Amino acid sequence: MTAYLAMSVALGMMLSYVEAMLPVFFGVPGMKPGLSNILVVFLLYTLGWKAAIAVNILRIILTGILFGNPFSIAYSLSGALVSFVIMILLRKTSRFSVYGVSMAGGVFHNVGQIIIAMILVENYRIILYLPPLLLCGCLTGFLVAFLAAAILKRIGHIFND
Amino acid sequence: MDSSVLKFKKSDYIVPVFTLLLSAGVFLFAGSPLYAGSAGDTVKVYVDGEEYAAFPLNEERDIIIKGYAGLDNHLVIKDGEADIVDAHCPDKLCVHQKRISRNRETIVCLPNRVVIEIEGKSEGEVDAVSR
Numbered sequence: 001m002t003a004y005l006a007m008s009v010a011l012g013m014m015l016s017y018v019e020a021m022l023p024v025f026f027g028v029p030g031m032k033p034g035l036s037n038i039l040v041v042f043l044l045y046t047l048g049w050k051a052a053i054a055v056n057i058l059r060i061i062l063t064g065i066l067f068g069n070p071f072s073i074a075y076s077l078s079g080a081l082v083s084f085v086i087m088i089l090l091r092k093t094s095r096f097s098v099y100g101v102s103m104a105g106g107v108f109h110n111v112g113q114i115i116i117a118m119i120l121v122e123n124y125r126i127i128l129y130l131p132p133l134l135l136c137g138c139l140t141g142f143l144v145a146f147l148a149a150a151i152l153k154r155i156g157h158i159f160n161d
Numbered sequence: 162m163d164s165s166v167l168k169f170k171k172s173d174y175i176v177p178v179f180t181l182l183l184s185a186g187v188f189l190f191a192g193s194p195l196y197a198g199s200a201g202d203t204v205k206v207y208v209d210g211e212e213y214a215a216f217p218l219n220e221e222r223d224i225i226i227k228g229y230a231g232l233d234n235h236l237v238i239k240d241g242e243a244d245i246v247d248a249h250c251p252d253k254l255c256v257h258q259k260r261i262s263r264n265r266e267t268i269v270c271l272p273n274r275v276v277i278e279i280e281g282k283s284e285g286e287v288d289a290v291s292r
Binding site: 023045068069071072075094095096097098099100103104107117120121122123124125126127128129130131132134135137138141149152153 | 164167169176209251265267
């Protein structure tokens with residue numbers, strides 16, 4: 001179990017690194033594919049929510065120290081935590097598939113980040129960044145779910161023991 | 162794990178529908194296209210929520226803004242457009258944001274808590290029209 005978790009953190013850091021090399025899309029800050037969410041969704045459906053959140057927090061802090069700054073850690077954590085709570089709740093209802101859970105996660109990641117950003121810069125107009133970010137979060141959430149489902153189908157049973 | 166969770170379910174449609182409604186709601190609440198589309202004439206600079214400076218959009222200018230974290234943002238106003246061309250923040254998201262010239266458009270630098278915003282002088286009238 002511990003070995004799986006350590007391996008997951010390493011994989012997550014690689015995904016974050018790849019994502020950091022991608023350019024900014026359409027001039028909207030924060031619009032990104034969320035590749036490491038594939039890992040979070042995978043862990044949520046295999047080793048459980050505790051493992052998923054532990055790996056994700058470690059990944060954010062370590063990548064922040066390596067490639068980012070205290071601010072990027074704070075924004076990533078706020079988005080990740082809001083998104084995570086929503087994903088756990090939706091999964092608990094068992095009315096949604098991995099697609100619904102992941103799309104909601106993508107959408108609420110942006111909600112969390114914009115709320116923190118509005119508090120920090122004390123400017124409510126940046127909420128106008130939210131609609132494109134929400135739509136993008138929903139789309140990337142779908143793609144993340146597609147990939148996570150494909151991986152779960154093939155190797156999910158190894159982790160599920 | 163029940164393998165049925167790997168397939169798209171009907172109830173999953175709730176999420177995109179909710180997203181569309183929320184986006185539309187925020188959009189209508191925070192700014193209509195009419196409003197945002199009108200030409201602005203003043204560039205306002207805010208640092209940590211306080212007004213730091215204001216400049217006319219039609220005059221060429223080159224300003225270094227001292228932000229919250231003590232870092233610099235290099236603001237250039239040229240050809241009726243405001244742009245941050247360089248910054249000392251590590252991620253440079255403000256530099257990558259597109260140039261602004263229209264009413265209510267913003268460029269934001271989060272680490273430095275700098276907000277550049279365009280305002281038009283006929284804001285009240287435009288507001289009335291868009292409603």
